[in-house]
Amino acid sequence: MLMISPRMATGAQEKQYPPSLLNFFVYNPKFGPKEGEEEKKILFYHPNEVEKNEKIRNVGLCEAIIQFTRTFCPTKPAKSLHTQKNRQFFCEPEENFWMVMVVRNPMIEKNNKDGKPVVEYQEEEILDSVYSSVLQQCYNMYKLFNGTFARTMEAGGVDLLKQRLEKFFYRYLQTLHLQSCDLLDIFSGISFFPLDKMTYLKIQSFVNRMEESLNLVKYTAFLYNDQLIWSGLEQDDMRILYKYLTTSLFPRHSEPELAGRDSPMRLEMAGNLLHYGRFLTGPSNLKDPEAKFRFPKIFVNTENTDEELHLIVYKAMSAAVCFMINTSVELTREFCEQLDSLVGPQLTLLASDICEQYSINRRISGPEKEPQFKFIYFNHMNLAEKSTIHMRKTASVSLTSIHPELMKILGDINSDFSRVDDDEEIIVKAMTDYWIVGKKSDQRELYVILNQKNANLIEVNEEVKKLCATQFNNIFFLD
Amino acid sequence: METGQRESEEPEEVKQCDPSLPDSHNQAGCEDSEALPYHRTAAVLGESIPDGDQTEEEEEEEEGAGTQTDELEETSVTEGQRSSSLDPEGDPEEKAERDGTLNRESELPEPSGNGEEPEGDACVAPKAGELSDSGSTDNTLEDSGEFTETCPVAVLAGAAEELGSGVSEPGTPPLSHRDEDVTAESWRGHRKHVFVLSEAGKPIYSRYGNEEALSSTMGVMMALVSFVQSGDNLIRSIYSEDHKVVFMQQGPLVLVSVSQSRQSEQQLRQELQYVYYQIISMLTQASVTRIFERKKNYDLRRLLAGSEKILDGLLDLVDTDPSFLLSAVRCLPLASSLRDSLSQTLQKAITPNLVFSILIAKSQLLAIVQEKAVIEDARLEPADLHLLLNLIGASSAFQAGEIWTPICLPLFNPDGYFYAYISYLDPPQCTVCLLLLSTDKEAFYSVAECKRKIEDGVRAQNALRAVEEARAYSVTQVGVPDLRHFMYKPFDVPENHKQLTQFTSPEMEAPYSTKEERERLFDLYRYLHSCIHSATRPLKLIYHVAEKETLLAWVTSKFELYTCFSPLVTKASAINAITKLLRWIKKEEERLFIRYPPKYSTTPNPSKSSWGGKGGSDRQETTENGFLSLP
16 A cells, blocks of 8 residues: 555656636626625625635626626627636626636646646636536526526515525535536537337327326426437427436436345335336335425426426336426325326336337347447437447546547537538547547537548548448437 | 936937947938938838928927937837846846946946947937936936927827828828727727737727727726736636637736637737737837836837837738748748849848848748858747838838838847848839848948948849749649648758748639638638647647638648638548649749758957947857857
């Protein structure tokens, strides 16, 4: 344990620090316009321990920066501030409500000649587009569970708003994991489950039957394997709900189906021989006389009808279904029991159907060879997203199979694409001799990383052509 | 009281103690007209020559001749101080002391063994008094400021305005963009603003709009800089949807670029660096530093009055001329035999302390000859040459007669002056410009003599005509149908790495014949350049297909190439085209580039050297530290 490598002994080692969250705050400049009342502007500040004057100073700087950029364009103020040590991202999701996220630049700590640690900030490592999207997502997630700031202000004034912000962000900020944010955060897309027509129709008819029988249901969404198959929600609402389900709710409920044969979970399941269905939100055990029938509330369509809904997530094996019911309805034990007995068996059956179909399809497409390329695809029209770069999305980190440097080049190409509406194609060769191809056509974006270092431009082009022909002919049924 | 008196006496002092200077005016003057002193002023201040009747100004000038000279000699003045403090190791205290005593020294005959030339110091006196009388710095500065403001600057500013509208841009309303309403939409709409301010938040320069009107905006800029600084941090940039605001601090100056272009932050910062260098080229870094050390809220515009035009010109050039982007110089394509004989002519016409002889035509390099010893220790950076080219281009004053002006080459040595002799060889066409750089302030006569030799040589060869006929070439000469345009920059081969970095590029032709389209193509090149040279994620190759064109950028260890093709070109034919293009460039190499810039040896004459410091045993050291052995 005490072995010291010669490298360490000479003090030549470097310590790397990934980007991290320094501050996160929400303010409204109209709430404390007078001097001496600046503190009133601040609605939420993380970390809360920061001294009051420091908070006021930091908010003041943001106000000044935003005001300053209005000199040059009154309608499009600053979105980010770059400094040696950090980056600040600004976002005004509702009029006069500003959200600010301060991210510390990644650092390298080296020992200088005297053996003293010297910190070097890597100022160009953070991509603005990625972290601006992360900030926007923070708001979207807040809004999903709390509704708009304005609505809260109407309901309970500043105090209620502060309370809600505190309650939500206290936990949410801990799940941000800024070091692993990348291109997928910009897209914030939805991964769709590839399916044959028959099975798809089965699912649709299941959804229809359930909505009819339960007749309280306003919207339904159906997922398999953490991928979406059917949704009745508006795209933008589904996008954030999907994010919540796949990065927060699902990972928290490990699969009992996958648990060992003798695990207590399995035994518990055995008691209910009819089906594998269970609630992921609401009551964890219907048999429990103490069970509470409270479900999380979500807010959708905030732009127009502004609906408040109960979110019921019910899962059997790899299939999950979300039922959303207006909050004016009180959900009772009877309703939950009815749902369980109705949905449980059918969903179990459907899940095994999908599973079977899925493995047949896989067999047809042949055994998977280790491909020479990895790709990310995104379609702006239906938010469909597919990545073979990201091995697995979990609550904590999204693991990628490629070097972060290459991910950043993808981000650079994406920033270029977002500047013009025209179709474009970019092929670049990185210093590491990887080839990276970005294609944008008609709202679709495709990024390919090729691991053929000796290939030339023409060969790379051929590879990408082949990839497009094989991968994108039938995968995206919603296209 | 005392200072005021002293200053009023200064004109006399200058005339008395520095007979050589007015003489050199006359010398130059007899060539052309008596208006030449004004030309010199104009040259130094970057203004064009008065065409019409300027008697009134002229007269006032006469009156304020003292200050005029003072203003004229501003640069050389600081140089005087500079030469005395060239030694970078020099103790600042000592410098200050020395500067402070310049006045006294000037009254005493200087032992010639002491590196400070008495004449130089004499003309230093006025400014030295103002800037460095440490005992009463503030007052003196204030006084001198008012002094200069009331007299020559006002006159010159007036002249400048008239000139601006009357001569340079006939027919256009006299409203220059310096009078723009800074609250108007049109002001906001400018593609790129550039501001220069002092650490005290005092405006020094604004590309558009009057600095006074912008003083509150610049105040905010400075407030942002110092606010972030107070948190032990440094502000770099602000991004909004359409704008990038880039901050750069250089010594006591803060430079800010507000751009709507697609340029990267790195590129905008490079441009600010050029602006800073251009200011330094007029004042030297040391004197700028010293001025603000003495008085934090000094109004630097007093020293830069009239030079806005040079900065304006620079910023216009930076937006159109790829030389700046590529940090390379473009040569006018010329038959190698002709170029060689021009170089030989330059090579023959030498005088002690001459370090660079440069021929320029159409803002491109014709020939360059360098001093052997100097170039062994430091190289002439393209950026320095760009500043010189901009200076020449920004002022039509150079078109008449001969100019002898101190100039600092910031990359060569930010703290010292060269003396530039500038004269056109072919008035009135003024295509071919000769630029001779000497380190000797007193070398005007001998350098002017060189010019006559060169003039004769060039005439004998009948070279002027050939040069005037030389044109930028068309891309069609390459013979690749899909190729629309390119920029090619070879990297130095190791054995002559002291060589000036160059690039070649054909004319922009259809579809890039309008200003907008040219700008668009240049923007695309900038974009390619920023990606391929990204500080953190550089690339080797970029192939970019868009609606209107296909672009390919490629960086190898031997060259850097940017090409533009028609949008429908296939990858195979683009690669084919590049092979052909590289072959063509190889074939034309001798015509497109100066392959081996010739050298001459003009071993500095020690007694004449103006870069010498305190003289005696110190001289050698000073010379080495301050000049020759720059990295």
